[in-house]
Amino acid sequence: MRTNEENGARPAAAARGAVVAVDWGTSSFRGWLLSAEGEVLAESRGHEGMLHCSGTGFAPVLRDHLARLGAGEGTQVLICGMAGARQGWVEAPYLKTPTRLDALHEGAVRIDAATDIRILPGVAQARADRPDVMRGEETQLLGVTEPDFTGLVCIPGTHSKWVRIEAGHLIEFSTYMTGELFSVMSQHSILVHAVEAGSPPSAESQPFRDGLAMARAAPTGLTASLFRLRAGQLLGFEQRADGAARLSGLLIGTEIADAVHRHGAQQMLRLIGAGALGGLYEAALREAGFDVRVVDAEAASRRGLAKAAINIWGAKV
Amino acid sequence: MRTNEENGARPAAAARGAVVAVDWGTSSFRGWLLSAEGEVLAESRGHEGMLHCSGTGFAPVLRDHLARLGAGEGTQVLICGMAGARQGWVEAPYLKTPTRLDALHEGAVRIDAATDIRILPGVAQARADRPDVMRGEETQLLGVTEPDFTGLVCIPGTHSKWVRIEAGHLIEFSTYMTGELFSVMSQHSILVHAVEAGSPPSAESQPFRDGLAMARAAPTGLTASLFRLRAGQLLGFEQRADGAARLSGLLIGTEIADAVHRHGAQQMLRLIGAGALGGLYEAALREAGFDVRVVDAEAASRRGLAKAAINIWGAKV
Numbered sequence: 001m002r003t004n005e006e007n008g009a010r011p012a013a014a015a016r017g018a019v020v021a022v023d024w025g026t027s028s029f030r031g032w033l034l035s036a037e038g039e040v041l042a043e044s045r046g047h048e049g050m051l052h053c054s055g056t057g058f059a060p061v062l063r064d065h066l067a068r069l070g071a072g073e074g075t076q077v078l079i080c081g082m083a084g085a086r087q088g089w090v091e092a093p094y095l096k097t098p099t100r101l102d103a104l105h106e107g108a109v110r111i112d113a114a115t116d117i118r119i120l121p122g123v124a125q126a127r128a129d130r131p132d133v134m135r136g137e138e139t140q141l142l143g144v145t146e147p148d149f150t151g152l153v154c155i156p157g158t159h160s161k162w163v164r165i166e167a168g169h170l171i172e173f174s175t176y177m178t179g180e181l182f183s184v185m186s187q188h189s190i191l192v193h194a195v196e197a198g199s200p201p202s203a204e205s206q207p208f209r210d211g212l213a214m215a216r217a218a219p220t221g222l223t224a225s226l227f228r229l230r231a232g233q234l235l236g237f238e239q240r241a242d243g244a245a246r247l248s249g250l251l252i253g254t255e256i257a258d259a260v261h262r263h264g265a266q267q268m269l270r271l272i273g274a275g276a277l278g279g280l281y282e283a284a285l286r287e288a289g290f291d292v293r294v295v296d297a298e299a300a301s302r303r304g305l306a307k308a309a310i311n312i313w314g315a316k317v
Numbered sequence: 318m319r320t321n322e323e324n325g326a327r328p329a330a331a332a333r334g335a336v337v338a339v340d341w342g343t344s345s346f347r348g349w350l351l352s353a354e355g356e357v358l359a360e361s362r363g364h365e366g367m368l369h370c371s372g373t374g375f376a377p378v379l380r381d382h383l384a385r386l387g388a389g390e391g392t393q394v395l396i397c398g399m400a401g402a403r404q405g406w407v408e409a410p411y412l413k414t415p416t417r418l419d420a421l422h423e424g425a426v427r428i429d430a431a432t433d434i435r436i437l438p439g440v441a442q443a444r445a446d447r448p449d450v451m452r453g454e455e456t457q458l459l460g461v462t463e464p465d466f467t468g469l470v471c472i473p474g475t476h477s478k479w480v481r482i483e484a485g486h487l488i489e490f491s492t493y494m495t496g497e498l499f500s501v502m503s504q505h506s507i508l509v510h511a512v513e514a515g516s517p518p519s520a521e522s523q524p525f526r527d528g529l530a531m532a533r534a535a536p537t538g539l540t541a542s543l544f545r546l547r548a549g550q551l552l553g554f555e556q557r558a559d560g561a562a563r564l565s566g567l568l569i570g571t572e573i574a575d576a577v578h579r580h581g582a583q584q585m586l587r588l589i590g591a592g593a594l595g596g597l598y599e600a601a602l603r604e605a606g607f608d609v610r611v612v613d614a615e616a617a618s619r620r621g622l623a624k625a626a627i628n629i630w631g632a633k634v
Contacts, residue, residue, distance in 0.1 A: 124548075125548075131554050132544070175544040175545075176540045177543050180507065181540060181543075185501065219537040220536040220574055221575045222539055223493045223494050223495055223568070224491045224572075227494050228447065228492075231448040231449045232448040235443050235450070237445045237448050251540070258535070258540070261538075
């Protein structure tokens with residue numbers, strides 16, 4: 001793999017490039033020039049996510065990244081993520097559950113441009129009792145599952161997803177606001193006094209494990225446990241330095257407790273994780289009894305885009 | 318009862334005043350001139366709560382309110398609430414659970430001043446597994462319970478309290494961040510798109526009742542239900558105008574579901590409530606199976622202060 005800095009001077013890569021795959025999120029852009037075999041020839045990243053591009057436009061941002069990737073004229077581009085939202089570049093309407101993951105490409109929307117640029121759809125659970133939406137994760141799911149896969153997948157993040165897949169069909173899913181609750185409560189509530197900003201906790205730290213245990217013991221009591229985090233420090237039982245780890249354990253533990261309640265534990269689970277957060281989920285999920293197989297989140301996006309590209313443009317990609 | 322405007326010109330009231338009772342919270346001041354029989358002779362309110370007074374000092378604020386109340390020179394003053402916090406006027410250290418409610422006055426701290434001014438203590442649950450604190454609510458509890466009272470009390474608010482009292486002893490309590498979660502999530506999370514600021518919902522509104530039902534059906538799933546509130550609107554199942562009522566129902570319902578899990582329903586409960594929020598809790602608690610008796614929150618504070626004043630200064634108050 002070559003980074004921006006390297007590939008700028010190596011247009012030779014472009015000649016071998018078959019397709020550009022882009023994961024275009026709310027606040028980030030990640031693009032890869034892929035070979036026909038799905039090998040990464042070059043990579044380009046930036047902070048020009050959907051929010052940024054709503055102002056500047058999407059086309060110029062993509063053009064710049066294509067140049068940095070050294071993509072040849074007319075190289076096909078496949079995009080997933082928030083670029084296909086209503087507030088994005090062009091809306092790619094949601095597919096509805098249940099849906100085959102390998103049918104994602106059928107919902108792709110083509111940009112009105114000289115070259116072939118398409119955006120993959122998100123998936124909606126259009127049920128009045130459990131409405132839910134995803135954009136980007138469906139492509140990761142395609143990337144990490146075989147056509148006949150049956151099982152659970154967990155994708156941690158600002159809005160964590162739990163997904164049930166049966167025989168390659170996305171059957172149902174739930175989104176947990178775990179990551180957003182962490183950041184909002186630690187910045188805008190009284191917990192600002194109890195949580196220090198800083199590096200994420202380690203999965204072995206005692207306050208993280210205490211937070212998990214608290215959630216397991218009182219899975220209905222999150223809104224009281226949050227206050228106890230502050231009260232425990234006021235009364236000298238806990239230190240402010242431990243607040244972030246405990247809050248993290250409490251929120252992740254509450255998410256997992258609900259998922260276990262819904263799906264049961266003691267089963268195979270694929271975890272699409274990355275970095276420190278992935279490590280925290282992995283430890284918490286194993287402790288809850290899941291048989292966890294970890295897949296890197298970026299690799300999942302890339303593989304999903306490559307699979308969908310083959311479905312669209314054929315094996316020549 | 319006379320308000321500020323009226324009593325300014327009626328110093329005659331002062332002659333009958335036996336004690337000044339003050340509920341001094343984080344962001345509000347409420348003072349009453351009480352007769353020896355506990356009758357309200359005059360009232361004075363302001364926004365000079367603890368946060369305000371940390372800058373200006375507490376003594377001048379009290380002096381102004383005593384003048385407005387028409388309190389005579391040397392009238393005794395009894396205060397409850399955040400004025401007794403570490404960041405308040407003078408710290409009145411917490412009593413520890415279990416504690417007799419009618420022993421609150423024994424923990425009162427006297428201000429170093431020419432007249433007799435005292436601040437009642439808060440109560441702490443100094444248990445590592447369920448640390449918790451209150452300041453102000455303990456005085457309301459004293460106000461609404463007989464010396465041998467046994468039962469549950471719920472005090473809704475930014476930080477709702479559920480309190481178990483046995484034979485006049487405060488045995489244990491839990492604080493739920495229900496009100497703060499409502500305001501923080503509706504202002505600082507993606508729910509800003511799903512919740513309109515405005516007047517509180519009515520207890521009969523369908524989205525409020527839907528929120529309660531959602532919490533009852535999935536008491537461990539709050540962090541997913543919060544996201545569904547947004548997704549339901551994106552997918553056209555719900556209207557933004559209904560978001561606040563649904564969020565309110567969801568959070569109040571989650572609090573009550575946990576309390577029912579802990580204490581059981583089908584029992585007598587005193588609700589120290591006020592205004593629209595009190596009405597929402599009353600409806601939700603009845604629906605959950607409680608036999609609710611509502612007591613006005615301000616009357617509870619006043620009665621608690623009057624009872625404690627008699628315990629301190631004797632029946633001459």
